[in-house]
Amino acid sequence: MDPEIIEKIVQEMAAFTPDMGNIEGVPMLQNICNEWDTIHSFQARDGDVVVASYPKSGTTWMQEIMDFILQEGDVEKSLRAPCFIKVPFLEMAKTSLELANTMPSPRLLKIHLPVHLVPPSFWEKNTKIVYVARNPKDCMVSYYYFQKSDQTLPDPGPFENYFNVFLSGNVSWGSWFDHVIGWWKAKDRHQILYIFYEDMIEDPQREIRKVMTFLEKDLSEDVLQKILQHTSFESMKKNPMVNFSVLPNSVIDQSISPFMRKVSWGSWFDHVIGWWKAKDRHQILYIFDEDMIEVSYGCPNGVFMSSVFLIFFFKPSIVHFGQDPQREIQKVMTFLEKDLPDEVLQKIVQHTSFKMIKNMQTKGSCRVSL
Known part of the structure; x- marks a missing residue:
């Protein structure tokens, strides 16, 4: 883990403003809009693996599962860096893109983009993508609390107003409905594994097996149990490489709402x-x-x-x-x-x-x- 890279990303994120713009009609943070040409022209490579989702749909959980699978259950390797360093979030900051471009293959990458805004090189390279969908009611509540704590996002205001804002799709990364439907329609045309958050809660072992099969990883039962243990909510919440506690309050103020509130459904x-x-x-x-x-x-x-x-x-x-x-x-x-x-x-x-x-x-x- 390079402290300089973490500090550089933190400085970039701290300089983010909550101003909004749009890309092809999709509401997006203005900082992302400013870097859009670079993001959209990102070059995928053979062997790349991507976790994609609408925000607050279990992305961090899935990226930890995928990283553990790719590292074949090696706990020490999984702790090599904070999750936003070892799995670059392409829309987050210039440094994330630079980091992704300098990483050795195979790379694990993260996006929140709707399917029609995905860099074309992903399709050209037939990239494997795991998409996680979460029911809109829990997703809306989770996004609301995240916007309260994430200082780079607009203040969500009272929940009664946010309800309308979310339904209208006037949040960064746009409409939940368009997002999950777009990826669903694309799943049979590309190498996309569509996973439901609620299924991960119901039977995480079953869903991890699906991801292992998709990534063509034949891991032992002992390794599977290790992945289950280290990607449990209790384990991730205590893990500073996952819980975003390395970020200062100027970026994510977890005194307002913890990044990892709960792994459940029905909190809506x-x-x-x-x-x-x-x-x-x-x-x-x-x-x-x-x-x-x-x-x-x-x-x-x-x-x-x-x-x-x-x-x-x-x-x-x-x-x-x-x-x-x-x-x-x-x-x-x-x-x-x-x-x-x-x-x-x-x-x-x-x-x-x-x-x-x-x-x-x-x-x-x-x-x-x-």
Whole structure:
């Protein structure tokens, strides 16, 4: 580990401002926009491996898993440098790009870019990419707290306002919806392994095996158990090479919110409960996802909003099948003051069925279910 490189990156990040610009319509930190030509012209090499994700989707967790796999479970090698040094984040700073360009192959790199902004050389070199997707509700909450602590990002303000900001995609790296859908559509055209954060929590050993197979690493059971142990939340939270504690408060102020808050799903509920309490004071219709079953599974947003009303799809961990989508659609019709005939209602039920939307998804006309 070279202290001078760390200091150089820290100085660059500390000089970042929270000003925003955009690249091809995608909101992005102005500092990234200023370096965009260099980032986009980055030259991939044969053997490069990339971890990609929307921010706050388990990127650090996955990059540690991938690094351990590539180092074949060698703990000492995994501790060779902070995660942002050993796995250069291409959008972070000039020095990160310089570091990536001077690293020996094979390289492990990190990006948060939407798929259409990925440097073309990645596709030319048929680079292997592991993409991690996380459900938008937990992702939004995690991103909110990260923006509070990361001094290079705009102040998120109160959560009630951030809810709208996130849904509109007016955050750095753009819309969560466009991001996960774009990468999903690209996964069958390129060497992309699409991993779900929730699956990593449910069975990390199973997901690590998927990554090992994708990276063509046949590691022993002992090595797999070592990777599981050292990439657990408890281990990573204590590891200064992973938890970003080497960065000063001028870059990430962890007294506001720790970089590694929790590895879980469902933490969004603490924020959603506020909407439940507010439903009787405002024009809010609260819809339970398990009551709809057939309706909402085809598209991942889980939330639909306009300036007049809010429909909140609440998806608990246990889904009770055999509920009544027609009844829930009628609730929404009443809420929207739409008196539609029964034949129209049946048409809506038919065309929003899981089977119908799944067929539309296959043809590329609907968002993938997350």
